[in-house]
Amino acid sequence: MPTQQLPTALAETAHAFGRYLDAERGRSVHTVRAYLADVGSLLAHAATEGAGDLSDLQLGTLRRWLGAQSEAGKSRATLARHAATARAFTAWAVREELIAVDPALRLRAPKREKSLPGVLQQGQVQRLVAGAETAAAEGDPLALRDRAMLELLYATGVRVGELSGLDVDDLDPDRRTLRVIGKGNKERTVPYGLPAALAVDDWLRRGRPA
Template identity: 50%
Template sequence: MWAAVTAKDREAARVDLHAIRAALPSAARELITEYERHLSLERGLSEHTVRAYVGDVVSLLGFLHRDHGADDERRALDGLDVAVLRAWLAHQRGDGASRTTLARRSAAARTFTAWARRQGAIEGDPGARLVSPRTHRTLPAVLRPDEAGEVLQSAESGAAELDPQGLRDRAVLELLYATGVRVSELCGLDVDDVDFGGRVVRVLGKGSKERVVPFGVPAERALRSWLETGRPAMAAAASKADPAALFLGVRGGRLDPRAVRRVVHDAVGSVPGAADMGPHGLRHTAATHLLEGGADLRSVQELLGHATLATTQLYTHVTVERLKAIHDRAHPRAR
Protein backbone atom coordinates (compact mmCIF):
# COMPACT_ATOMS: atom_id res chain seq x y z
CA MET A 1 0.00 0.00 0.00
CA TRP A 2 2.77 2.42 0.93
CA ALA A 3 4.63 1.81 -2.36
CA ALA A 4 1.43 2.42 -4.32
CA VAL A 5 0.73 5.68 -2.50
CA THR A 6 4.29 6.86 -3.04
CA ALA A 7 4.08 6.12 -6.76
CA LYS A 8 0.81 8.08 -6.95
CA ASP A 9 2.38 11.03 -5.16
CA ARG A 10 5.32 11.04 -7.56
CA GLU A 11 2.98 10.92 -10.55
CA ALA A 12 0.93 13.83 -9.14
CA ALA A 13 4.13 15.85 -8.67
CA ARG A 14 5.12 15.22 -12.30
CA VAL A 15 1.67 16.33 -13.49
CA ASP A 16 1.94 19.52 -11.41
CA LEU A 17 5.34 20.33 -12.91
CA HIS A 18 4.02 19.77 -16.44
CA ALA A 19 1.16 22.18 -15.69
CA ILE A 20 3.53 24.78 -14.21
CA ARG A 21 5.86 24.51 -17.20
CA ALA A 22 2.99 24.87 -19.66
CA ALA A 23 1.75 28.00 -17.85
CA LEU A 24 5.14 29.78 -17.96
CA PRO A 25 5.77 32.63 -20.41
CA SER A 26 7.16 31.45 -23.74
CA ALA A 27 10.60 32.96 -23.03
CA ALA A 28 10.89 30.92 -19.83
CA ARG A 29 9.73 27.73 -21.55
CA GLU A 30 12.30 28.18 -24.32
CA LEU A 31 15.07 28.73 -21.78
CA ILE A 32 14.12 25.56 -19.91
CA THR A 33 14.20 23.60 -23.17
CA GLU A 34 17.70 24.94 -23.93
CA TYR A 35 18.85 24.05 -20.40
CA GLU A 36 17.40 20.55 -20.70
CA ARG A 37 19.29 20.05 -23.96
CA HIS A 38 22.50 21.31 -22.31
CA LEU A 39 22.20 18.84 -19.42
CA SER A 40 21.41 15.91 -21.67
CA LEU A 41 23.64 16.45 -24.70
CA GLU A 42 26.53 18.60 -23.49
CA ARG A 43 26.92 17.30 -19.94
CA GLY A 44 25.74 13.77 -20.72
CA LEU A 45 23.69 13.42 -17.54
CA SER A 46 21.32 10.51 -17.09
CA GLU A 47 17.63 10.84 -17.92
CA HIS A 48 16.76 10.63 -14.21
CA THR A 49 19.23 13.39 -13.26
CA VAL A 50 18.08 15.65 -16.10
CA ARG A 51 14.45 15.20 -15.04
CA ALA A 52 15.30 16.11 -11.43
CA TYR A 53 17.32 19.23 -12.37
CA VAL A 54 14.71 20.45 -14.85
CA GLY A 55 11.90 19.82 -12.37
CA ASP A 56 13.62 22.03 -9.80
CA VAL A 57 14.10 24.80 -12.38
CA VAL A 58 10.45 24.58 -13.44
CA SER A 59 9.44 24.90 -9.78
CA LEU A 60 11.75 27.90 -9.33
CA LEU A 61 10.57 29.75 -12.43
CA GLY A 62 6.96 28.95 -11.61
CA PHE A 63 7.51 30.57 -8.21
CA LEU A 64 9.29 33.57 -9.81
CA HIS A 65 6.64 34.27 -12.44
CA ARG A 66 3.68 33.63 -10.19
CA ASP A 67 4.92 36.03 -7.53
CA HIS A 68 6.24 38.69 -9.91
CA GLY A 69 3.46 38.70 -12.48
CA ALA A 70 5.83 38.11 -15.39
CA ASP A 71 4.50 37.97 -18.93
CA ASP A 72 5.78 37.00 -22.37
CA GLU A 73 7.26 40.46 -22.95
CA ARG A 74 9.74 40.16 -20.11
CA ARG A 75 13.05 38.35 -20.16
CA ALA A 76 12.65 34.87 -18.70
CA LEU A 77 14.73 35.56 -15.58
CA ASP A 78 13.86 39.19 -14.84
CA GLY A 79 13.59 39.66 -11.09
CA LEU A 80 15.53 36.52 -10.20
CA ASP A 81 17.90 37.43 -7.38
CA VAL A 82 19.20 35.79 -4.22
CA ALA A 83 16.16 37.02 -2.25
CA VAL A 84 13.84 35.18 -4.64
CA LEU A 85 15.98 32.04 -4.42
CA ARG A 86 15.81 32.13 -0.63
CA ALA A 87 12.07 32.77 -0.68
CA TRP A 88 11.59 29.81 -3.03
CA LEU A 89 13.54 27.52 -0.70
CA ALA A 90 11.63 28.84 2.31
CA HIS A 91 8.39 28.02 0.48
CA GLN A 92 9.69 24.49 -0.15
CA ARG A 93 10.59 24.18 3.51
CA GLY A 94 7.10 25.27 4.47
CA ASP A 95 5.72 22.49 2.28
CA GLY A 96 7.70 19.94 4.29
CA ALA A 97 10.84 19.48 2.18
CA SER A 98 13.68 17.86 4.13
CA ARG A 99 17.14 19.34 4.59
CA THR A 100 18.52 16.86 2.05
CA THR A 101 15.90 17.87 -0.52
CA LEU A 102 16.54 21.57 0.10
CA ALA A 103 20.28 21.05 -0.33
CA ARG A 104 19.69 19.28 -3.65
CA ARG A 105 17.37 22.05 -4.87
CA SER A 106 19.89 24.69 -3.82
CA ALA A 107 22.54 22.90 -5.87
CA ALA A 108 20.15 22.66 -8.83
CA ALA A 109 19.42 26.41 -8.61
CA ARG A 110 23.14 27.26 -8.48
CA THR A 111 23.85 25.06 -11.50
CA PHE A 112 21.04 26.69 -13.45
CA THR A 113 21.90 30.32 -12.64
CA ALA A 114 25.58 29.75 -13.47
CA TRP A 115 24.56 28.32 -16.86
CA ALA A 116 22.05 31.15 -17.45
CA ARG A 117 24.72 33.77 -16.76
CA ARG A 118 27.07 32.12 -19.27
CA GLN A 119 24.24 32.16 -21.81
CA GLY A 120 23.61 35.86 -21.22
CA ALA A 121 20.08 35.17 -19.94
CA ILE A 122 20.78 36.94 -16.64
CA GLU A 123 23.20 39.55 -15.37
CA GLY A 124 25.34 38.26 -12.54
CA ASP A 125 24.87 34.93 -10.81
CA PRO A 126 22.50 35.09 -7.81
CA GLY A 127 22.95 31.38 -7.17
CA ALA A 128 26.61 31.91 -6.29
CA ARG A 129 25.45 33.73 -3.12
CA LEU A 130 23.08 30.95 -2.11
CA VAL A 131 24.23 28.81 0.81
CA SER A 132 22.90 25.26 0.99
CA PRO A 133 21.42 24.04 4.26
CA ARG A 134 23.55 21.45 6.01
CA THR A 135 22.27 17.96 5.37
CA HIS A 136 21.91 15.17 7.89
CA ARG A 137 23.65 12.30 6.15
CA THR A 138 21.87 9.06 6.97
CA LEU A 139 23.70 5.78 6.97
CA PRO A 140 22.49 3.45 4.21
CA ALA A 141 21.00 0.09 5.13
CA VAL A 142 23.26 -2.79 4.12
CA LEU A 143 23.10 -6.56 4.24
CA ARG A 144 25.41 -8.60 6.42
CA PRO A 145 27.70 -10.91 4.46
CA ASP A 146 25.67 -13.94 5.51
CA GLU A 147 22.44 -12.21 4.41
CA ALA A 148 23.95 -11.32 1.04
CA GLY A 149 24.98 -14.96 0.70
CA GLU A 150 21.41 -16.10 1.42
CA VAL A 151 20.02 -13.70 -1.20
CA LEU A 152 22.37 -15.07 -3.85
CA GLN A 153 21.83 -18.67 -2.76
CA SER A 154 18.10 -18.13 -3.15
CA ALA A 155 18.66 -16.74 -6.65
CA GLU A 156 20.83 -19.73 -7.52
CA SER A 157 18.07 -22.09 -6.43
CA GLY A 158 15.60 -20.16 -8.59
CA ALA A 159 17.87 -20.60 -11.60
CA ALA A 160 18.41 -24.32 -11.05
CA GLU A 161 15.49 -25.27 -13.33
CA LEU A 162 17.09 -23.25 -16.17
CA ASP A 163 14.09 -20.95 -16.47
CA PRO A 164 15.30 -17.98 -18.61
CA GLN A 165 13.95 -15.36 -16.20
CA GLY A 166 15.44 -17.16 -13.21
CA LEU A 167 18.84 -17.33 -14.94
CA ARG A 168 18.63 -13.62 -15.76
CA ASP A 169 17.64 -12.62 -12.24
CA ARG A 170 20.49 -14.63 -10.73
CA ALA A 171 22.99 -12.98 -13.10
CA VAL A 172 21.56 -9.52 -12.31
CA LEU A 173 21.89 -10.05 -8.55
CA GLU A 174 25.37 -11.56 -8.77
CA LEU A 175 26.65 -8.73 -10.97
CA LEU A 176 25.10 -5.99 -8.83
CA TYR A 177 26.69 -7.37 -5.67
CA ALA A 178 30.00 -8.25 -7.32
CA THR A 179 30.57 -4.84 -8.92
CA GLY A 180 28.45 -2.30 -7.02
CA VAL A 181 27.31 -0.74 -10.32
CA ARG A 182 24.31 1.58 -10.43
CA VAL A 183 21.05 0.16 -11.74
CA SER A 184 21.17 2.49 -14.77
CA GLU A 185 24.70 1.29 -15.52
CA LEU A 186 23.62 -2.35 -15.26
CA CYS A 187 20.68 -1.86 -17.62
CA GLY A 188 22.91 -0.01 -20.09
CA LEU A 189 25.39 -2.89 -20.41
CA ASP A 190 25.82 -4.60 -23.78
CA VAL A 191 26.92 -8.19 -24.32
CA ASP A 192 30.23 -6.90 -25.71
CA ASP A 193 30.92 -5.02 -22.46
CA VAL A 194 31.63 -8.30 -20.65
CA ASP A 195 35.20 -9.59 -20.89
CA PHE A 196 35.30 -13.13 -19.52
CA GLY A 197 39.04 -13.43 -20.22
CA GLY A 198 39.87 -10.62 -17.82
CA ARG A 199 36.69 -11.18 -15.79
CA VAL A 200 35.80 -7.49 -16.01
CA VAL A 201 32.88 -5.46 -17.28
CA ARG A 202 33.11 -2.10 -19.04
CA VAL A 203 30.66 0.36 -17.49
CA LEU A 204 29.47 3.73 -18.82
CA GLY A 205 28.79 5.84 -15.74
CA LYS A 206 27.62 9.35 -14.92
CA GLY A 207 28.78 12.05 -17.29
CA SER A 208 29.55 9.35 -19.91
CA LYS A 209 32.67 8.38 -17.95
CA GLU A 210 33.82 4.85 -18.67
CA ARG A 211 35.38 2.56 -16.10
CA VAL A 212 36.33 -1.11 -15.91
CA VAL A 213 35.06 -3.13 -12.95
CA PRO A 214 36.12 -6.68 -12.04
CA PHE A 215 33.74 -9.44 -10.97
CA GLY A 216 34.29 -12.81 -9.31
CA VAL A 217 33.81 -16.45 -10.22
CA PRO A 218 30.18 -16.76 -8.98
CA ALA A 219 29.15 -13.79 -11.14
CA GLU A 220 31.05 -15.30 -14.08
CA ARG A 221 29.15 -18.58 -13.72
CA ALA A 222 25.81 -16.76 -13.50
CA LEU A 223 26.58 -14.60 -16.55
CA ARG A 224 27.71 -17.57 -18.65
CA SER A 225 24.53 -19.51 -17.79
CA TRP A 226 22.41 -16.50 -18.72
CA LEU A 227 24.23 -15.85 -22.00
CA GLU A 228 24.45 -19.50 -23.07
CA THR A 229 20.99 -20.68 -22.00
CA GLY A 230 18.71 -17.96 -20.64
CA ARG A 231 19.23 -15.11 -23.06
CA PRO A 232 18.82 -17.17 -26.28
CA ALA A 233 15.60 -18.68 -24.94
CA MET A 234 14.19 -15.32 -23.87
CA ALA A 235 15.20 -13.73 -27.18
CA ALA A 236 13.57 -16.55 -29.17
CA ALA A 237 10.31 -16.15 -27.23
CA ALA A 238 10.17 -12.40 -27.94
CA SER A 239 8.84 -10.88 -31.15
CA LYS A 240 11.93 -8.68 -31.46
CA ALA A 241 14.91 -8.88 -29.14
CA ASP A 242 17.55 -6.20 -28.63
CA PRO A 243 20.68 -7.75 -30.20
CA ALA A 244 23.12 -5.69 -28.15
CA ALA A 245 21.64 -5.55 -24.62
CA LEU A 246 23.23 -7.81 -22.01
CA PHE A 247 20.01 -8.16 -20.02
CA LEU A 248 16.61 -8.49 -21.69
CA GLY A 249 13.09 -7.90 -20.46
CA VAL A 250 10.37 -10.50 -21.01
CA ARG A 251 9.37 -8.78 -24.27
CA GLY A 252 12.88 -8.81 -25.64
CA GLY A 253 13.83 -5.18 -25.08
CA ARG A 254 16.60 -3.90 -22.84
CA LEU A 255 15.88 -4.66 -19.18
CA ASP A 256 14.19 -1.73 -17.41
CA PRO A 257 15.48 -0.38 -14.05
CA ARG A 258 12.01 -0.84 -12.56
CA ALA A 259 12.18 -4.56 -13.31
CA VAL A 260 15.61 -4.75 -11.64
CA ARG A 261 14.19 -3.06 -8.54
CA ARG A 262 11.45 -5.68 -8.35
CA VAL A 263 14.01 -8.46 -8.70
CA VAL A 264 16.13 -7.09 -5.86
CA HIS A 265 13.18 -6.33 -3.56
CA ASP A 266 11.79 -9.84 -4.04
CA ALA A 267 15.16 -11.53 -3.54
CA VAL A 268 16.07 -9.57 -0.40
CA GLY A 269 12.54 -9.95 0.93
CA SER A 270 12.96 -13.73 0.88
CA VAL A 271 15.66 -13.50 3.60
CA PRO A 272 14.14 -13.20 7.11
CA GLY A 273 15.34 -10.12 8.98
CA ALA A 274 17.13 -8.53 6.01
CA ALA A 275 16.60 -4.79 5.52
CA ASP A 276 14.28 -3.94 2.65
CA MET A 277 16.32 -2.48 -0.21
CA GLY A 278 16.62 -2.06 -3.95
CA PRO A 279 19.61 -2.09 -6.31
CA HIS A 280 21.18 0.92 -4.60
CA GLY A 281 21.13 -1.02 -1.34
CA LEU A 282 23.19 -3.77 -2.99
CA ARG A 283 25.60 -1.07 -4.18
CA HIS A 284 25.93 0.17 -0.58
CA THR A 285 26.37 -3.41 0.58
CA ALA A 286 29.12 -4.15 -1.95
CA ALA A 287 31.03 -1.00 -0.95
CA THR A 288 30.72 -1.73 2.77
CA HIS A 289 31.88 -5.34 2.38
CA LEU A 290 34.86 -4.22 0.29
CA LEU A 291 35.98 -1.80 2.99
CA GLU A 292 35.38 -4.32 5.76
CA GLY A 293 37.48 -6.76 3.77
CA GLY A 294 40.43 -4.37 3.72
CA ALA A 295 40.00 -2.44 0.45
CA ASP A 296 41.27 1.15 0.54
CA LEU A 297 39.00 4.14 -0.09
CA ARG A 298 40.63 5.15 -3.37
CA SER A 299 40.11 1.71 -4.87
CA VAL A 300 36.47 1.61 -3.78
CA GLN A 301 35.97 5.12 -5.18
CA GLU A 302 37.29 3.98 -8.56
CA LEU A 303 35.20 0.81 -8.56
CA LEU A 304 31.98 2.66 -7.74
CA GLY A 305 32.64 5.57 -10.08
CA HIS A 306 32.33 8.25 -7.42
CA ALA A 307 33.40 11.71 -8.58
CA THR A 308 34.76 12.65 -5.16
CA LEU A 309 36.30 10.70 -2.30
CA ALA A 310 33.87 12.40 0.12
CA THR A 311 31.03 10.28 -1.28
CA THR A 312 32.98 7.07 -0.74
CA GLN A 313 33.90 8.12 2.81
CA LEU A 314 30.27 7.72 3.83
CA TYR A 315 30.87 3.97 3.82
CA THR A 316 33.61 4.27 6.43
CA HIS A 317 30.92 5.58 8.80
CA VAL A 318 28.79 2.54 7.95
CA THR A 319 31.60 0.16 8.86
CA VAL A 320 32.34 2.06 12.09
CA GLU A 321 28.67 1.90 13.11
CA ARG A 322 28.62 -1.84 12.40
CA LEU A 323 31.80 -2.36 14.42
CA LYS A 324 30.32 -0.39 17.32
CA ALA A 325 27.17 -2.51 17.20
CA ILE A 326 29.27 -5.70 17.27
CA HIS A 327 31.33 -4.31 20.13
CA ASP A 328 28.21 -3.47 22.11
CA ARG A 329 26.88 -6.98 21.66
CA ALA A 330 30.09 -8.90 22.18
CA HIS A 331 32.40 -7.08 24.60
CA PRO A 332 31.81 -7.78 28.30
CA ARG A 333 32.69 -4.18 29.24
CA ALA A 334 30.71 -2.50 26.45
CA ARG A 335 27.85 -1.51 28.76
Protein backbone atom coordinates (compact mmCIF):
# COMPACT_ATOMS: atom_id res chain seq x y z
CA MET A 1 0.00 0.00 0.00
CA PRO A 2 1.64 3.32 -1.08
CA THR A 3 1.88 5.95 1.65
CA GLN A 4 -0.74 8.09 -0.10
CA GLN A 5 -3.23 5.26 0.47
CA LEU A 6 -2.50 5.01 4.19
CA PRO A 7 -4.69 6.71 6.79
CA THR A 8 -3.65 10.37 6.90
CA ALA A 9 -2.00 10.19 10.35
CA LEU A 10 0.12 7.17 9.38
CA ALA A 11 1.13 8.69 6.03
CA GLU A 12 2.19 11.95 7.68
CA THR A 13 4.25 10.03 10.23
CA ALA A 14 6.03 8.07 7.50
CA HIS A 15 6.92 11.29 5.65
CA ALA A 16 8.17 12.92 8.85
CA PHE A 17 10.43 9.91 9.51
CA GLY A 18 11.82 10.22 5.98
CA ARG A 19 12.63 13.89 6.55
CA TYR A 20 14.39 12.98 9.80
CA LEU A 21 16.56 10.36 8.06
CA ASP A 22 17.46 12.76 5.27
CA ALA A 23 18.09 15.92 7.29
CA GLU A 24 19.32 14.80 10.70
CA ARG A 25 20.92 11.43 10.10
CA GLY A 26 22.49 12.27 6.74
CA ARG A 27 21.46 8.96 5.22
CA SER A 28 21.96 8.34 1.50
CA VAL A 29 19.04 8.53 -0.90
CA HIS A 30 19.19 4.75 -1.36
CA THR A 31 19.14 4.11 2.40
CA VAL A 32 16.25 6.51 3.00
CA ARG A 33 14.30 4.84 0.21
CA ALA A 34 14.89 1.40 1.73
CA TYR A 35 13.89 2.56 5.22
CA LEU A 36 10.71 4.19 3.93
CA ALA A 37 9.77 1.11 1.92
CA ASP A 38 10.05 -0.98 5.11
CA VAL A 39 8.13 1.55 7.18
CA GLY A 40 5.47 1.83 4.47
CA SER A 41 5.07 -1.96 4.47
CA LEU A 42 4.79 -2.00 8.26
CA LEU A 43 2.22 0.79 8.38
CA ALA A 44 0.24 -0.77 5.53
CA HIS A 45 0.04 -3.99 7.54
CA ALA A 46 -0.99 -2.03 10.63
CA ALA A 47 -3.71 -0.31 8.60
CA THR A 48 -5.15 -3.67 7.52
CA GLU A 49 -5.48 -4.48 11.22
CA GLY A 50 -7.42 -1.28 11.80
CA ALA A 51 -4.68 1.08 12.95
CA GLY A 52 -5.59 4.70 12.31
CA ASP A 53 -2.57 6.37 13.90
CA LEU A 54 0.72 5.41 15.50
CA SER A 55 -0.77 4.91 18.95
CA ASP A 56 -2.47 1.77 17.58
CA LEU A 57 0.90 0.18 16.78
CA GLN A 58 1.55 -2.70 19.19
CA LEU A 59 4.22 -5.36 19.62
CA GLY A 60 1.79 -7.93 18.26
CA THR A 61 1.33 -5.85 15.13
CA LEU A 62 5.08 -5.79 14.53
CA ARG A 63 5.39 -9.52 15.10
CA ARG A 64 2.52 -10.33 12.75
CA TRP A 65 4.05 -8.06 10.11
CA LEU A 66 7.37 -9.92 10.33
CA GLY A 67 5.49 -13.21 10.26
CA ALA A 68 3.73 -12.18 7.05
CA GLN A 69 7.09 -11.21 5.53
CA SER A 70 8.51 -14.60 6.49
CA GLU A 71 5.56 -16.43 4.94
CA ALA A 72 6.13 -14.40 1.77
CA GLY A 73 9.57 -16.01 1.52
CA LYS A 74 11.77 -13.17 2.76
CA SER A 75 15.26 -14.24 3.86
CA ARG A 76 16.48 -14.09 7.43
CA ALA A 77 18.78 -11.20 6.48
CA THR A 78 15.82 -9.24 5.08
CA LEU A 79 13.70 -10.00 8.15
CA ALA A 80 16.52 -8.80 10.39
CA ARG A 81 16.68 -5.57 8.38
CA HIS A 82 12.91 -5.13 8.66
CA ALA A 83 13.11 -5.57 12.43
CA ALA A 84 15.97 -3.06 12.67
CA THR A 85 13.96 -0.54 10.66
CA ALA A 86 10.92 -1.03 12.90
CA ARG A 87 13.02 -0.47 16.02
CA ALA A 88 14.59 2.68 14.56
CA PHE A 89 11.17 3.97 13.53
CA THR A 90 9.42 3.40 16.86
CA ALA A 91 12.40 4.74 18.85
CA TRP A 92 12.22 7.92 16.75
CA ALA A 93 8.46 8.11 17.36
CA VAL A 94 9.03 7.97 21.12
CA ARG A 95 11.64 10.74 20.96
CA GLU A 96 9.22 12.84 18.94
CA GLU A 97 6.53 12.12 21.56
CA LEU A 98 4.27 10.62 18.91
CA ILE A 99 3.84 7.55 21.13
CA ALA A 100 4.43 7.11 24.84
CA VAL A 101 5.79 3.54 24.86
CA ASP A 102 8.08 1.89 22.33
CA PRO A 103 6.34 -1.29 21.08
CA ALA A 104 9.52 -2.62 19.44
CA LEU A 105 11.63 -2.88 22.59
CA ARG A 106 10.99 -6.64 22.79
CA LEU A 107 10.88 -7.24 19.05
CA ARG A 108 13.19 -9.99 17.87
CA ALA A 109 13.99 -11.23 14.39
CA PRO A 110 15.86 -14.30 13.08
CA LYS A 111 19.60 -13.92 13.24
CA ARG A 112 21.32 -13.29 9.95
CA GLU A 113 22.79 -16.27 8.17
CA LYS A 114 26.54 -16.20 8.56
CA SER A 115 28.48 -16.80 5.39
CA LEU A 116 32.03 -16.06 4.38
CA PRO A 117 32.48 -13.69 1.45
CA GLY A 118 33.74 -15.20 -1.76
CA VAL A 119 37.41 -14.55 -2.49
CA LEU A 120 39.66 -15.03 -5.49
CA GLN A 121 42.24 -17.79 -5.39
CA GLN A 122 45.91 -16.80 -5.64
CA GLY A 123 46.17 -18.09 -9.20
CA GLN A 124 43.11 -16.11 -10.25
CA VAL A 125 44.60 -12.93 -8.78
CA GLN A 126 47.89 -13.55 -10.54
CA ARG A 127 46.16 -14.06 -13.90
CA LEU A 128 44.06 -10.94 -13.37
CA VAL A 129 47.08 -8.79 -12.57
CA ALA A 130 49.12 -10.32 -15.41
CA GLY A 131 46.33 -9.54 -17.87
CA ALA A 132 46.21 -5.96 -16.65
CA GLU A 133 49.99 -5.67 -16.97
CA THR A 134 49.90 -6.90 -20.58
CA ALA A 135 47.16 -4.47 -21.54
CA ALA A 136 48.85 -1.56 -19.75
CA ALA A 137 52.13 -2.25 -21.52
CA GLU A 138 50.48 -1.14 -24.76
CA GLY A 139 49.80 2.27 -23.20
CA ASP A 140 46.02 2.25 -23.43
CA PRO A 141 44.74 4.86 -20.88
CA LEU A 142 41.91 2.65 -19.62
CA ALA A 143 44.24 -0.30 -19.23
CA LEU A 144 46.68 1.86 -17.25
CA ARG A 145 43.80 2.99 -15.03
CA ASP A 146 42.52 -0.56 -14.55
CA ARG A 147 45.97 -1.85 -13.61
CA ALA A 148 46.36 0.94 -11.04
CA MET A 149 42.95 0.11 -9.57
CA LEU A 150 43.71 -3.62 -9.34
CA GLU A 151 47.10 -3.02 -7.76
CA LEU A 152 45.58 -0.66 -5.17
CA LEU A 153 42.77 -3.09 -4.36
CA TYR A 154 45.24 -5.95 -3.97
CA ALA A 155 47.70 -3.86 -1.92
CA THR A 156 45.28 -2.16 0.44
CA GLY A 157 42.16 -4.32 0.75
CA VAL A 158 39.90 -1.25 0.53
CA ARG A 159 36.32 -1.69 -0.66
CA VAL A 160 35.54 -1.10 -4.33
CA GLY A 161 33.23 1.76 -3.32
CA GLU A 162 36.04 3.35 -1.32
CA LEU A 163 38.44 2.99 -4.24
CA SER A 164 36.04 4.55 -6.73
CA GLY A 165 35.56 7.49 -4.34
CA LEU A 166 39.26 8.35 -4.27
CA ASP A 167 40.63 11.54 -5.78
CA VAL A 168 44.23 12.28 -6.74
CA ASP A 169 44.63 14.42 -3.64
CA ASP A 170 43.81 11.38 -1.48
CA LEU A 171 47.10 9.74 -2.48
CA ASP A 172 50.41 10.56 -0.82
CA PRO A 173 53.04 9.12 -3.22
CA ASP A 174 55.96 10.00 -0.93
CA ARG A 175 54.57 8.02 2.00
CA ARG A 176 52.69 5.54 -0.21
CA THR A 177 49.43 6.00 1.65
CA LEU A 178 45.77 6.53 0.77
CA ARG A 179 43.24 8.67 2.61
CA VAL A 180 40.04 6.64 2.55
CA ILE A 181 36.52 7.71 3.60
CA GLY A 182 34.76 4.55 4.74
CA LYS A 183 31.47 3.59 6.35
CA GLY A 184 30.00 6.13 8.70
CA ASN A 185 32.02 8.83 6.92
CA LYS A 186 35.08 7.74 8.91
CA GLU A 187 38.50 8.60 7.53
CA ARG A 188 41.51 6.31 7.72
CA THR A 189 44.98 6.13 6.20
CA VAL A 190 46.00 2.97 4.35
CA PRO A 191 49.54 2.15 3.18
CA TYR A 192 50.36 0.49 -0.16
CA GLY A 193 53.51 -1.06 -1.62
CA LEU A 194 55.86 -0.47 -4.53
CA PRO A 195 53.93 -2.35 -7.27
CA ALA A 196 50.81 -0.28 -6.58
CA ALA A 197 52.90 2.91 -6.39
CA LEU A 198 54.49 2.20 -9.79
CA ALA A 199 51.11 1.41 -11.37
CA VAL A 200 49.55 4.60 -10.01
CA ASP A 201 52.53 6.69 -11.13
CA ASP A 202 52.32 5.17 -14.63
CA TRP A 203 48.63 5.99 -14.85
CA LEU A 204 49.18 9.56 -13.60
CA ARG A 205 51.93 10.16 -16.16
CA ARG A 206 50.58 8.34 -19.24
CA GLY A 207 46.96 7.43 -18.63
CA ARG A 208 45.22 10.26 -16.82
CA PRO A 209 46.37 13.08 -19.18
CA ALA A 210 44.82 11.14 -22.07
